[in-house]
Amino acid sequence: ERTLGRGRGVIVLVPEIALTPQTVDRFQARFGDTVALLHSGLSDGERYDEWRRLRTGEARVAVGPRSAVFAPVADLGLVVVDEEHDSSYKHEGDPRYDARRVAEWRARTAGATLLLGSATPRPESWHQRRRLTLSHRVDDQRLPPVRVLDMRGSAHALHPETRRALTGARKSILMLNRRGWSNFLTCRSCGKAWECPQCDVALVLHRSQNAIACHHCGHRERVPQACDACGSLAVARHGAGTERLEAELAEALDVPVFRLDADTAAAKDAVARLLESFGAADAGVLVGTQMVAKGHDFPDVSLGVVVDADSTLHFPDFRAEERTFSLIAQLAGRAGRGAQGGRVLVQTASPDAPVIARAARHDSAGFLREELERRRALRYPPFADLVRVVCSSEDRAAARAAIAEVADAIRPLEAAADAELLGPAPLFRLRGRDRYQLVVKAGRRDAAVGAVGAAVDGVAQRRAHRQVAFSVDVDPQ
Ligand SMILES: [Zn+2]
Ligand SMILES: [Zn+2]
Structure with missing residues (x-):
């Protein structure tokens, strides 16, 4: 507001418009017609109109996902990157760019302030920037207590305590970073595993589509009724994805179950409608991939569950710890925003992993300190x-x-x-x-x-x- 008062322009980047309708609404409610909304849903004509309004100074606040960093805002005074940890800021297509780096460059060349916001900042941002810490949560609630549940030796996707908690909670959010019904299929007789002919990965069962599909190239096949190698009819399904979890929860609970993942989000406006239905429901469960952890504000959600914290933790990548911490913390931020409070359950086969213990204690500063030490020793960003x-x-x-x-x-x-x-x-x-x-x-x-x-x-x-x-x-x- 102060920047606008001085007559200067503002760019606000948000992760994905479809996933953050609430953020966008807030900006429009506050700043009205001076806001130009830039997102992939605009037609060429609409996009041109918004750009023209910015160029002429009619609109002075550009709000949008990563590409809005190129918006022609005149006399730029402030660049805001909301949820700066979000991976969608990196564009992997052609041309490759990281909107956070472009934002930094635009702010520097325009003499503008760069403001990165996140409850789980990236270690490199924490290390390189001056920090402003909010003294309390925006909604004034305490962060909910987090319990780590040991899943070693568990055959079921949900820990008994998770099932009990779900029965007791009116509204809950469950995060499982795997789409589909089962992760992979094998033949019980000869051991054949169904793999993508184009990629060295297993095909994932999507039961409602009666298909097994490759999540990397889109290859699809009908669900096999028999093994084409040995003729056996015994095809085993391994692991559980969001589709299966949704079905099991619908079976076990008396409340409506909503699923949010790339499959249910494909249709236009599907995400907004889904989030709205869940928000309006008296009771219910929202189950989905990390899309469920993206900044939604549902005050009556009292239970958050990370179904498989190991899916990010054991990824062979120097950001594995950062991603795991961020997902747990972001989900914890979704639970207990209302007066009745809430709690979070984290299911993992690595209950002693330091990053999980830090996340369970909401110890961002401790996590960042340890993570930066590790990266300094191994020479990873921001030290290289x-x-x-x-x-x-x-x-x-x-x-x-x-x-x-x-x-x-x-x-x-x-x-x-x-x-x-x-x-x-x-x-x-x-x-x-x-x-x-x-x-x-x-x-x-x-x-x-x-x-x-x-x-x-x-x-x-x-x-x-x-x-x-x-x-x-x-x-x-
Ligand atoms: Zn076989
Ligand atoms: Zn493939």
């Missing part, structure tokens, strides 16, 4: 910058030869960029293409980006590699 190169080809040998040449071309430049080369290592086959990657950890960002770019350009130009696709990703997520 990462650049990733991927070579892919339908011909495995060609992809491997290309990445080896890229590695050879980068190695002599390691010293100048204060860099260290990791790999090359194979990635799983995707869309019929074998892939290899290498990662450069660099102390000098610009030198490393330049060196890697030059090395890749040199190798990619060679005729021998014409069947290979090269990609360079700075700050891979």
Whole structure:
């Protein structure tokens, strides 16, 4: 408000408009016609109108997802990135960009203030920025107590205590980061596993669609009634996804069950309608992927459940701890926002993992301190910058030869960029293409980006590699 009062413009980035209708409503209610809303649902004509209103100064606040960072706001005074930890700020398509870096650049060149907001800031933001801490939760409620439930040896997707808590709660949110009914199918007789013919991953059962589907390339098949390798009729289904959990909860509970994941969110306005129904319901359960943890405000939700905290924790990625902490904390932020309070249950087979213990105590500062120490020791961001190169080809040998040449071309430049080369290592086959990657950890960002770019350009130009696709990703997520 103060920035607008001085006559300067504002950009507000939000993770995904469809998932944050409440945030957008609040802005429009407060600032009315001076708000230009930019999102992917706009037609070209509507988008043009909003851009024109910004350019002429008729609108001075641009609100939108990552692409709104390019909005033509005149005399920019403030750039806000709401939920700055959200992975949707990184655009993985062409062109690759991280809206948070662009926001930083726009703020710097315009002499504007950059404000990053999050209940679970990224370690690099925490390390690099000045901090403002709110002394209390916006709704003035205390954060709900979190209990960690040991799932070792448990055959069922829900711990007995979770089931008891669900029966006692009027409104709850359950998060399970897996879509579909079962994660994978195998033959009980010969052990065959159903995999995508294009990617080295298991096909996921979607029962309502009578299909098994690849979540990476979209390949689909009818649900097999028999094993095509040995003819056995005994096909086993393993693991539980959101679709199955929804069905089991609907069976066990007397309240309506709502499911929010990429399958139910596909239709236009489906998310807004779903969230509205859950909000209006007297009692109910909202079950879904991490979409359920994204900043929704339902004051009467008293129970939050992280069904499988291990799904992010055991991911082979330096951000595994950060993501796990963030998901637990974000879900905890959804529960107990009303006067009746609430609680959170975290199901995990790693109850002693330090990150889970920190999250259960709402100890953000402790987590960030430990995580930054770990990253400093291992030289991960913010103590180094990462650049990733991927070579892919339908011909495995060609992809491997290309990445080896890229590695050879980068190695002599390691010293100048204060860099260290990791790999090359194979990635799983995707869309019929074998892939290899290498990662450069660099102390000098610009030198490393330049060196890697030059090395890749040199190798990619060679005729021998014409069947290979090269990609360079700075700050891979
Ligand atoms: Zn078989
Ligand atoms: Zn596939």
